[in-house]
Amino acid sequence: MSHFPFQRLQAELTTLIASLPAETQLPSEPELAKKMGVSRATLREAMRSFETQGLIRRKQGVGTFVIGEVPVIDSGLEVLESIETMASRIGLSVSTGSLKIDLLSADVDCAEVLEISIGSKVTQVSRVIFTDERPVAYLVDTLPEVFLSEKDLKTGFNGSVLDLLLRRGIPRLANSRTEIKAVNADTEVAHLLDIQRGDVLLQLKANLYTTAGKVIDHSLSYFLPGYFSFHVNRRVG
Amino acid sequence: MSHFPFQRLQAELTTLIASLPAETQLPSEPELAKKMGVSRATLREAMRSFETQGLIRRKQGVGTFVIGEVPVIDSGLEVLESIETMASRIGLSVSTGSLKIDLLSADVDCAEVLEISIGSKVTQVSRVIFTDERPVAYLVDTLPEVFLSEKDLKTGFNGSVLDLLLRRGIPRLANSRTEIKAVNADTEVAHLLDIQRGDVLLQLKANLYTTAGKVIDHSLSYFLPGYFSFHVNRRVG
DNA sequence: CAGTGGTCTAGACCACACG
DNA sequence: GTGTGGTCTAGACCACTGA
Numbered sequence: 001m002s003h004f005p006f007q008r009l010q011a012e013l014t015t016l017i018a019s020l021p022a023e024t025q026l027p028s029e030p031e032l033a034k035k036m037g038v039s040r041a042t043l044r045e046a047m048r049s050f051e052t053q054g055l056i057r058r059k060q061g062v063g064t065f066v067i068g069e070v071p072v073i074d075s076g077l078e079v080l081e082s083i084e085t086m087a088s089r090i091g092l093s094v095s096t097g098s099l100k101i102d103l104l105s106a107d108v109d110c111a112e113v114l115e116i117s118i119g120s121k122v123t124q125v126s127r128v129i130f131t132d133e134r135p136v137a138y139l140v141d142t143l144p145e146v147f148l149s150e151k152d153l154k155t156g157f158n159g160s161v162l163d164l165l166l167r168r169g170i171p172r173l174a175n176s177r178t179e180i181k182a183v184n185a186d187t188e189v190a191h192l193l194d195i196q197r198g199d200v201l202l203q204l205k206a207n208l209y210t211t212a213g214k215v216i217d218h219s220l221s222y223f224l225p226g227y228f229s230f231h232v233n234r235r236v237g
Numbered sequence: 238m239s240h241f242p243f244q245r246l247q248a249e250l251t252t253l254i255a256s257l258p259a260e261t262q263l264p265s266e267p268e269l270a271k272k273m274g275v276s277r278a279t280l281r282e283a284m285r286s287f288e289t290q291g292l293i294r295r296k297q298g299v300g301t302f303v304i305g306e307v308p309v310i311d312s313g314l315e316v317l318e319s320i321e322t323m324a325s326r327i328g329l330s331v332s333t334g335s336l337k338i339d340l341l342s343a344d345v346d347c348a349e350v351l352e353i354s355i356g357s358k359v360t361q362v363s364r365v366i367f368t369d370e371r372p373v374a375y376l377v378d379t380l381p382e383v384f385l386s387e388k389d390l391k392t393g394f395n396g397s398v399l400d401l402l403l404r405r406g407i408p409r410l411a412n413s414r415t416e417i418k419a420v421n422a423d424t425e426v427a428h429l430l431d432i433q434r435g436d437v438l439l440q441l442k443a444n445l446y447t448t449a450g451k452v453i454d455h456s457l458s459y460f461l462p463g464y465f466s467f468h469v470n471r472r473v474g
Numbered sequence: 475c476a477g478t479g480g481t482c483t484a485g486a487c488c489a490c491a492c493g
Numbered sequence: 494g495t496g497t498g499g500t501c502t503a504g505a506c507c508a509c510t511g512a
Contacts, residue, residue, distance in 0.1 A: 005482070006434070007424055028497060039483045041278075044499085045435060049421045060498045061490035077417075078315075080471035166474070176471040180314075182419035182439040182462045184286045187244055196499075197243070198282060200437045202419040206471070225419045232469055234317035234413040234443070236403070242501070265478060276502045281480085297479045298510035433480075 005038045010046045012036065017055055022068025026056070029064070052199050054226025057134065059194075071131055074229040080176045080208075082160035083129050083137060096159035097135065098128040098192060101150060104142075113207065113218050114144060121145040127159050128192050135193045136227040143217040147171075161217060162208070171210040178206040189222055200225060242275045247283045249273065254292055259305025263293070266301070289436050291463025294371065296431075308368055311466040317413045317445075319397035320366050320374060333396035334372065335365040335429060338387060350444065350455050351381060358382040364396050365429050372430045373464040380454040384408075398454060399445070408447040415443040417467075426459055437462060 013036075017026075026032060033043040047064070050056045054070035075086045087094040102124045104110075111118040123145050129137040141161040148161065157164060165173060181203045190197040201222045208217040223230075250273075254263075263269060270280040284301070287293045291307035312323045324331040339361045341347075348355040360382050366374040378398040385398065394401060402410060418440045427434040438459045445454040460467075 030497095040485090042482060045482095048435065052419075052421070058498065059491080061492080061496080063497060077469050077471055080473050173473045175473060177468060178471055179466060179468045180417060180439070181466075182289075182437045182460075184289070184437050198285065200419045200421050202417070223419075229416060229418075231414060231416045232314050234314055234415055236317050236410045236412060267478095277504090279501060282501095295479065296510080297508070298477080300478060300510095 005042055006046060009036055009038055009042065013046055013050065017050060017066055020066045022066055024066045026064040026066065048196060048199060051195060052201075052225050054224065070226055072229050073131075073136075073227060075231075077178065077230050077232045080162070080173075082162045083139070084158055084160050084163060087131070092131060095130045096127045097130050098126070099159060100124075100126045101153060102126075103145065103150065110142060110218075113215065114142070115215050116144055123148045123150070125153075125161050131227065134227070136224045138189055138192050138222045140220045141217055142219070147216055161219070165208075165217070171212065171214075171216060173216070174209050174211040174213075176206045176208045178204050180204060183222075185222070193222070193224060195224070202228065202230070242279055243283060246273055246275055246279065250283055250287065254287060254303055257303045259303055261303045263301040263303065285433060285436060288432060289438075289462050291461065307463055309466050310368075310373075310464060311468075314415065314467050314469045317399070317410075319399045320376070321395055321397050321400060324368070329368060332367045333364045334367050335363070336396060337361075337363045338390060339363075340382065340387065347379060347455075350452065351379070352452050353381055360385045360387070362390070362398050368464065371464070373461045375426055375429050375459045377457045378454055379456070384453055398456070402445075402454070408449065408451075408453065410453070411446050411448040411450075413443045413445045415441050417441060420459075422459070430459070430461060432461070439465065439467070 027035065029040050029043060033040040036043060047056065047058070051058055054067060056064055057067055058064045071092050073083070073086050073092065074090060075081070083094060104122050104124055106114065106116055106118055106120045106122050108118060110122060111120065114122065121144070122142055124140065124142045126140040128135045129139065143161070148164070152164065183201055183203045185193065185195055185197055185199045185201050187197050189201070190199065202225055204221040206219045207215050208219070210216050264272065266277050266280060270277040273280060284293065284295070288295055291304055293301055294304050295301045308329050310320070310323050310329065311327060312318070320331060341359050341361055343351065343353055343355055343357045343359050345355060347359060348357065351359065358381070359379055361377065361379045363377040365372045366376065380398070389401065420438055420440045422430065422432055422434055422436045422438050424434050426438070427436065439462055441458045443456045444452050445456070447453050
């Protein structure tokens with residue numbers, strides 16, 4: 001059948017990983033590569049998809065481990081809600097890390113998207129979502145400072161800009177236009193999510209609108225595929 | 238800043254590709270790698286995302302070429318429609334290739350999804366979508382033979398199972414529950430779409446329901462990210 | 475046939491975690 | 494320090510295209 005080592009390798013690794021109990025440490029990469037009869041490069045290439053699927057976890061300086069049942073965050077996209085809300089709805093606890101809040105001046109692109117003038121002050125909130133010590137999503141919100149200043153973030157900020165805006169109530173939010181893509185992780189996102197550069201990620205790019213039809217927030221989100229299940233109901237005609 | 242060759246390389250290639258007119262052939266990989274001062278492996282890794290973004294096209298045995306303006310197929314996911322319908326709506330011509338029609342017996346998974354008994358006859362239609370000689374999507378439809386037999390496909394079949402079912406009118410279709418993921422291309426899909434194994438793809442997995450609430454069709458679709466723009470409108474609370 | 479991209483190897487060196 | 498995964502290299506061989 002497959003003349004290529006890769007397909008055989010991938011099949012063997014699939015059964016190997018499935019056969020091992022959770023938390024098991026795999027042999028080191030040089031060892032495993034030798035055992036499988038392939039080079040380390042080929043082995044790592046095959047391991048790539050296993051990590052984004054949530055089947056294994058690689059920790060630099062430590063080793064590679066089998067993951068048991070993955071807590072999948074399941075959500076319909078028709079309703080806009082924060083990761084925190086999604087997670088709590090299915091009884092999963094998530095935490096926020098690498099929270100970073102910046103006050104920036106809008107550049108050309110940012111100004112156009114947010115429908116403000118170039119140079120206006122904007123607040124940018126970026127953060128990483130963890131479930132069970134595993135970074136699984138990276139979110140960046142950008143919005144005019146008039147809608148969200150740093151002192152707004154002092155009181156009871158759980159990490160989600162959406163939840164904060166909803167709680168405040170003004171301006172009233174209406175909907176979000178979200179664009180869905182599949183992308184390769186760049187170096188920055190790869191480090192934040194503790195994956196390899198080039199790994200596959202689901203990207204959501206959204207503009208949030210008020211009931212008055214004004215853009216209030218632009219968000220960019222990256223999700224590890226294996227830890228999320230997004231779906232949408234499509235009606236005929 | 239970047240100690241790693243990769244980030245510098247990616248930046249240089251981005252400007253290089255952007256500066257060249259469409260249809261330009263790039264130097265061969267060994268040449269370009271030498272010019273950039275990196276190994277061929279690193280060069281190819283960087284080229285990876287450029288191809289899925291629709292910026293370049295690699296043809297085995299021929300060369301690597303710059304692509305000008307990419308005809309992006311833009312579509313809202315709330316409404317279910319075929320690729321053909323999406324494309325014609327924006328005045329783009331697409332064609333179907335590698336059309337394959339099989340009559341199979343349902344295995345365990347297939348039977349469960351389609352809510353039929355194991356071993357039932359199912360028709361499977363798989364095809365590749367081309368725009369401008371470029372394969373950009375791979376679609377597989379699976380449905381019970383009672384809903385679609387081979388002779389149904391003789392008369393005026395444009396490739397889309399959905400369009401055929403809609404034209405026929407019975408049973409009446411209601412909606413589709415679609416799951417969205419980002420995946421790595423496996424060997425089979427990579428060859429069909431003429432990309433590299435491991436390249437990033439957007440995957441839609443859908444069950445199509447009749448007005449009576451019965452599953453009539455299961456479809457699995459893979460899209461090259463750079464050639465499609467899918468979006469969804471999310472309403473608040 | 476010559477030239478291209480596609481796959482794979484062996485090995486080097488680095489960054490990181492842990493004792 | 495030792496051992497792990499992360500990055501990168503140089504080079505081999507294969508598969509494909511087109512003259």
